[in-house]
Amino acid sequence: MSTVLSGKEAVGERFVLESMRHAQQLTWKAVDEIAKVIKPGMLESEAQAQGKQILAQLGMDRIWHPLLIRFGANTLKTFKQRSDGDPVLGEEDIFFIDMGVVWQGHEGDAGATFTTGADPQMIACAAAAKELFVRVEALWREGVCGTELYRYAADQAQAMGWKLNLDIKGHRVSDFPHAIYRGGDLGDFEGRPNAGVWILEIQIAHPELPYGAFYEDLLI
Template identity: 60%
Template sequence: MTAVALPQQAVGPTFSPAKMLHARNKTVEAVQLIAKQIRPGMNERQAKDLAKATLEQMGMERIWHGIIVRFGHTTQKTFNQRIDPDNVLGENDIFFIDLGVVWDGHEGDAGDTFVVGHDTQMQDCAMAARQLWQTVRDKWLQDGCAGSELYQYAAKQAEAMGWQLNLEIKGHRVSDFPHAIYQAGNLGDFAACPDTGLWILEIQIRHPTLPYGAFYEDLLIRETTSAEA
């Protein structure tokens, strides 16, 4: 990527769009691989340890944000709240995984929600987070909206779908490691249209009456993403 207009979208001298996409793809792969290994009866601490071991086997460089695995009622928690290490996944339950991993000097960040058992409302919740993410991404592609407009739109769409959007979760920058030196702030507070390959769109929703929610995040890019598969 060449020079960008806003300091919030600055990148380092080693930044590569191809490496950024590779980091994204490897992190999405890791989320799916870890999810396949999680079973009812496992607690959040065991799931986090499993995730770390899987990432090490995959050859990660490092973790750039803490591994988050949430089961059942803790799927309502926000990013900065601790996991509940003794919280056990039930036979009919919902969980999500959120990973921030460095691959080849670039930050991957991906998250998705999964259901064990046959609870159709939980299945609908997990699917709704993915669908809402795609709807908001389509808005970005078609209209070139500012980050703040995207989250206003997301809240309205979530309500229309029968879910509650957690507006404490507003997305963020990624880049060549470490992106934090740019002090970019949240996507939901960004006053310009986010550039491709630099921002994570995060969607976290809650069931309107039951004690659980769902989470989905991915890199905003103009190429085809897993959400469209």
């Protein structure tokens, strides 16, 4: 099914909603495959190198934004910030994967947080990022505007005992490259976001300890 959108939700002539769903599914497959190979003792840079190899093996068209894998305290970093050093993943640690990959001309974008060991607060942090995403996604399905989604996300994060990073407010995707449409951030979009063209991003920080968690997916 093709979709015709305009303004901040404009897409190209090749855009097909089901192709966005296909890209979403393949991106999550890649996230899962990469997570399986990340083990304690591995450097962050080694994880990224292995991740790129896996993406190539899965037959991606190309990467449209750099593969990010963050260990430990680097889970507090935003997309535009560089990691501090090249940390080694610990036996009791936390990490996230964030990738933007083109499949059949359409942009996939997904991210999730994982833990090693059994640290209860790290496990809770990773789970909270996904739970917060689920709550905000449910509100989106009620037809709420983008700005309200992130107001709600901040309130929910606080109620859950976490701090939402509002420097991360979601973004556009479409048939590659979405950047020519200048859609801006989801959290600044005053309309009702349509399906298949927006990524909802959630990044939270632990209120006291130096780590956080990340989760993102396509609203569709």
